Amino acid sequence: MAKPKSQAIQARRIRPTIHDVAKAAGVSIATVSRALNSPDSVRKELRERVVAAADSMDYMADSVGKALRRQRTQIISTMLPRLADPLFSAVASAIQETLEENGYLGFVQTSGFDNSNLFDRAKRLIEHGTEGLIIFGRIDDQRLLDYCRAHQLPLLSAYSYFEKSEVPTIGFDNYLATRQLVEMLHTLGHSRIAMISGSDKGNDRQQSRIRAFRDINAELGQEPVIEFTHMDFDMADGGAALRRIMENHPETTALICNRCVIAFSVMVEARRLGITVPEHLSLTGFDDIDYAALFDPSLTTVAVPSEKIGRAAAKAMIARLETGAPLGSRRFETEVILRRSVARPRTTA
Amino acid sequence: MAKPKSQAIQARRIRPTIHDVAKAAGVSIATVSRALNSPDSVRKELRERVVAAADSMDYMADSVGKALRRQRTQIISTMLPRLADPLFSAVASAIQETLEENGYLGFVQTSGFDNSNLFDRAKRLIEHGTEGLIIFGRIDDQRLLDYCRAHQLPLLSAYSYFEKSEVPTIGFDNYLATRQLVEMLHTLGHSRIAMISGSDKGNDRQQSRIRAFRDINAELGQEPVIEFTHMDFDMADGGAALRRIMENHPETTALICNRCVIAFSVMVEARRLGITVPEHLSLTGFDDIDYAALFDPSLTTVAVPSEKIGRAAAKAMIARLETGAPLGSRRFETEVILRRSVARPRTTA
DNA sequence: TTAAGAACAGTAAACGTTTACAAATCACGA
DNA sequence: TCGTGATTTGTAAACGTTTACTGTTCTTAA
Structure with a gap:
């Protein structure tokens, strides 16, 4: 007693x-x-x-004693490239909130932008009793995939959606979103469109966007005009890329920037060069971060339903754990938010 | 066997x-x-x-078995107002990384902007074996304070620094930072300065900034000009506040916006009203988020060493757990980043 | 009054690990 | 050959829970 x-x-x-x-x-x-x-x-x-x-x-x-006896920890972990990034933190936030509302708790760990060596980084999460793993982006680490399969650890790729994916994926389709954006520009009359991207190394988002852009150009029989720019977290120097494009392809009437920050820096440089937006050049960003609407001119972007994606991912994982129902993939629609940075091309005007 | x-x-x-x-x-x-x-x-x-x-x-x-036997979980939890906020997520990110580097793991939970009922939200974190608790902002929940004292759960208030604090605090001093900012404006020749703040309800940051502003005005024998604006997360409508200020206090030559997003929206409205920045009105933000430099004109703000604060908080907590050394407070310096949105006042020019 | 069943409370085992202690083995010098 | 001490390994208890099983008490009907 x-x-x-x-x-x-x-x-x-x-x-x-x-x-x-x-x-x-x-x-x-x-x-x-x-x-x-x-x-x-x-x-x-x-x-x-x-x-x-x-x-x-x-x-x-004490949850430790309880977890040991019950063999349940109610912990779901998330790995994302960077927490200090409005794109990802909005999704991560929704995940954490949904977990909490449902009696779960979540570890959060950053993976950087390279998903090829996830296993070692995920180890501690698994050791600590992670019952389900949510990973942002494409999962390139075969060891992790093997481990999860062998030990029945539910694994979910979130944020990006992949048409063909080895694991369930919940997110938006960067390929489709890019096509959507280009189509909108086509509809307005633009036929000479260029793209500025950040590094696509280990970055499935940039990869999908570039692939979509190349495919579209191939369908039209055009050479794709793509410039890369160095991105240091939230700062980008799109200025140099803009100058290269305007020099080598002065016929360009619309420019797709694969991240909003790139567009911001391009805007500043354009103003310096005397290129007016949107009269002379239409400009788009991607990932509708709040600041896009505040810029002058306000920036056309692709809105990503971050909150919905986060909640869906967390709920799916919880359902998997509680009902045993297998994880399913789910694609969320993106929406082109047309703002003042885009207009009909100058030649047509 | x-x-x-x-x-x-x-x-x-x-x-x-x-x-x-x-x-x-x-x-x-x-x-x-x-x-x-x-x-x-x-x-x-x-x-x-x-x-x-x-x-x-x-x-x-299995860390669960290990934790039970060792009576150590190596888990440190963080509660912050909102994860999808560049201000906080930068600090949270640094915390998580530092924890990971040192063999720890961290739960992250959002508290909203009201710290008066933290205990219930922190319960699950504590149950799950949290060995140390890092909370952003002033801790207003007496129950939590009592609990932590009674059960020797190390508690740290991070992000904001408080001169007088019941618990150790690591962060920057909003009061001092505001004084710094106003002094800089004074040095440039501004004597009619107004402030636009977001709601200060349960928000120690806005409270400290407002208090500093009131104190300064009192010292000068001036009536403080403060307008409040509704903030919906990252969007703010500083436009209306700007109009009120320009109507009732047209002598104003400099405007301090207590968050960068407020400044952004003020800038847009100023342009609409034909008020040029900085020629007619100097403008500052706060919390140097990356976008501040990209705006046109680039925005003068107070830079907060988020990364340093996060790392210091995590390290202090780890040291407390491993050496038993009591947690100490630490104040980090802020720096006014003078950018193009601020110039000498029009009357002096 | 008593037997039977229902309702409730206690005992003990188990979850996966670490570690004090005991036991076994080994090396080596007398 | 044997004793001694050092080295290595095994046994078992403990961390804080939950829960199957058992035992006790209470209720109620004959």
Whole structure:
């Protein structure tokens, strides 16, 4: 009945345990557990005594002990390229909130922009009892894929959606979104469109956008005009890329920037060069971050339903864990937000 | 020696346990534990057998069992107002990275902008074995303070620094930063300065900035001109506030916006009203987010060393847990980044 | 009054790990 | 050859829970 005497590992336990509550209430630990977890199964009087004792010492059942016994941790972990990025943090935020609302908790870890060595980074997450793993972007690490399959650890690729994917994926389709954007420009009359991209190394988003752009150009029998620009996190120097494009392809009437920050820097440089936006050059960004609307002229972008994606990913994982229903893929629609940075091309005007 | 027979809680354990490794290597679980944790204490031949067995089945020691036995989880949790916010996510990111580098792992939870009912939100974090709690902003929940003191849970207030604080605080001083900003404007010759703030309800940052502004005005015997504007996350409508200020206080030559997004929206409205920045009105933001430099004119702001603050907070907490040294407070300097949105006042020019 | 069944409470085992202690083995000098 | 001490390995207990099983008490009907 009493807490088994033992050489304490620590001088004294800092948090009260179920034994402390049991002693205070004068019942067995089993009764405490029952009173707290399935109140109906213990007599009213005892139950109240237990609850009072528990409250008086701020007792919270230790999830570690509970997890060990139940073999459930209720932990779902997320790996994303960078947390300090409005694109990703919006999705991560929705994930964390959804987890919390459903009684789960989540570790968050950054992976950088290279998904080819995820396993080592994910190890600690798995050790700590991660029951499900949500990873942003395409998963390129075969060891991780093998491990998850072998040990039945649910794995979900989120943020980007992939038509062909080895694992379930929930997100938006960068390829389609780019086609959508180009089509809109075509409809307005643009036929000479260039693209400025950040590095596509290990970045499935840029890769898909570039692939879409190349495909479209191939269909039209045009040489794709693509310039790359160095991106240092949220800063980009699109200026140099813009100058190269205007020099080598002065016929360009519309410019797709694969990230909003690239577009911002291009805008500044354009103004310096005396190129007016949108009269002389139409400009688009991508990923509709809030600032896009505040720029002058406001920036046309592709809006990504970050919040929806995050919630869907978290919910899917929770459902998988609770019902055992296999994870499914899901594609979210993007929307081109037409703003003042885009107009009909100058030749047509 | 053999794994004790028992009715399995689950049909089959998905992750291999130390018993599986022991059986495969033909040794006791104690030897496995030693071979993996203190290799020197086991004979080379056995050690190799154990390691081989462990590797072959991708064995990772379960942190849940380990935590229960060791009474250490190596988990440090962070609560911040909003994850999808460049201000906070930069700090949170630095925290997470520092934790990971040091063998820790972190839960992240959002608290909204009200720190008065933190305890209930923190409960699950504590249950799950949080060894230290980092909370952004001033901690207003007495229950949480009491709990942490009573149960010796290290508690750290991060992001904002407070001169007088019940708990250790690591961050920057909004009061001082505001004074710094106003002084800079004074030096340039501005004497009629107004402020636009977001809601200060439960927001210690806005509170400190407003307090500093009021104090300065009081010292000069001026009535402080402060307008509030509604902020919906990253969008703000500073336009209306600007109009009110220009109408009631046309003598204003400089305007401090308590968040960059406010400044952005003010800039757009100013342009519409034909007020030129900085010739007619100097404008500042706060929290130097990357976009501030990209606007036209580029925005003068106060740079906050987010990364440093995050790393310092995480390191302090880790040191507290590992050496027992009490947590100390630490104030980080901010820096006014003078950009094109600020110039000498028109009257002086 | 008593037997039977229902309702409730307690005992003990188990989850996966580490580690004190005991036991076994080994090396080596007397 | 044997004793001693050092080295290595195994046994078992403990960390904080939950829960199957058992035992006790209470209710109620004969």
